[in-house]
Amino acid sequence: MTADEQKKQVGDAAAEYVKDGMKVGLGTGSTAAWFVKALAEKVKAGMKLTLVSTSIQTTQLAESLGLVIKDINDVGVLDLCVDGADEVGPGLALIKGGGAALLREKLIWEQAKSCIVIADAAKNVPLLGKFPLPIEVEPFAWKGTVNRISDVLVDFDINMMPKVRMKGESHWITDGGNLIFDVACGAIHEPAGLAHELKSLTGVVDHGLFLDLADIALIGGEDGVTVLHP
Numbered sequence: 393m394t395a396d397e398q399k400k401q402v403g404d405a406a407a408e409y410v411k412d413g414m415k416v417g418l419g420t421g422s423t424a425a426w427f428v429k430a431l432a433e434k435v436k437a438g439m440k441l442t443l444v445s446t447s448i449q450t451t452q453l454a455e456s457l458g459l460v461i462k463d464i465n466d467v468g469v470l471d472l473c474v475d476g477a478d479e480v481g482p483g484l485a486l487i488k489g490g491g492a493a494l495l496r497e498k499l500i501w502e503q504a505k506s507c508i509v510i511a512d513a514a515k516n517v518p519l520l521g522k523f524p525l526p527i528e529v530e531p532f533a534w535k536g537t538v539n540r541i542s543d544v545l546v547d548f549d550i551n552m553m554p555k556v557r558m559k560g561e562s563h564w565i566t567d568g569g570n571l572i573f574d575v576a577c578g579a580i581h582e583p584a585g586l587a588h589e590l591k592s593l594t595g596v597v598d599h600g601l602f603l604d605l606a607d608i609a610l611i612g613g614e615d616g617v618t619v620l621h622p
C-alpha cells in the first residue's frame with residue numbers, strides 16, 4: 393500500500409469518529425485532506441457539523457467541497473480535532489508544521505476536547521527529530537531570536553543552525569505573517585524541556601512540538617489501521 397493510500401485509509405477511519413452535531417477542527421496537509429474529503433461525503437449525506445479550519449489551504453479545500461468553515465471565535469470548545477503530523481513518537485509526542493500551519497493548528501488542538509492524529513506508517517518513529525523541527529518566528533528582529541534559539545539548542549546537545557524556510561526566492565510567510573525556521577535536530581531526547589525553553593523565548597511564536605495533545609493516533613499500514621494511545 394502506498395503512503396497516499398495509507399493517508400486515505402486513516403482519513404476515512406478518522407471520519408468514523410465524527411458524529412452528527414459535533415464541532416470539528418480540520419487539520420492541514422495531505423493526510424488531513426483525506427479526512428476533509430471523507431467529512432464532505434458525510435455532510436452531503438445529511439450530517440450536520442460545525443467546522444473550523446487550521447489554515448487557509450484547508451479552508452479553500454473544504455469550501456471547494458461545499459463545506460462551510462466558521463470563525464473559531466464564534467464556535468467555542470470543539471468536540472474533536474483531526475490532523476496529520478510529520479512524526480508520531482512515544483507517548484504520541486508529535487512534530488508538526490511541515491505544512492507551516494503549526495500555530496493555528498496548535499490553537500485549534502488546544503480548543504478541542506479530543507484530538508486524533510492521522511499518519512501513514514513511515515511517520516511512526518521511536519524517537520522524534522529526524523524530521524526537521526519547525527519553529528515559527530516573529531519577523532521583527534528575527535536574527536536575534538534565531539541566535540537565542542541556537543543557544544537553547546546547544547543546551548540540548550543540538551548543534552544545528554535553524555534554517556529559514558523559503559518559497560522560491562522569498563522567505564516562507566505563514567498564514568499569521570511569521571517566518572518558519574527548520575532545525576535538523578537529528579534526535580530530540582528531551583522534547584518537553586526543549587519545548588518549554590523554545591516557547592519561553594521572546595520572538596518565538598510557537599514550535600512544532602505537540603506534546604500531551606493527541607488522544608489517539610490512527611496509523612495506516614498493510615494490515616489496516618493501528619490505533620495508538622499515549
Ligand SMILES: O=C(CO)[C@H](O)[C@H](O)COP(=O)(O)O
Nearest residue numbers: 421422423476489490491493
Ligand atoms: O503539521 C502539518 C502542517 O503544518 C501537517 O499535518 C504535517 O506536515 C503532515 O502533513 P502531510 O499529511 O501532508 O504529510
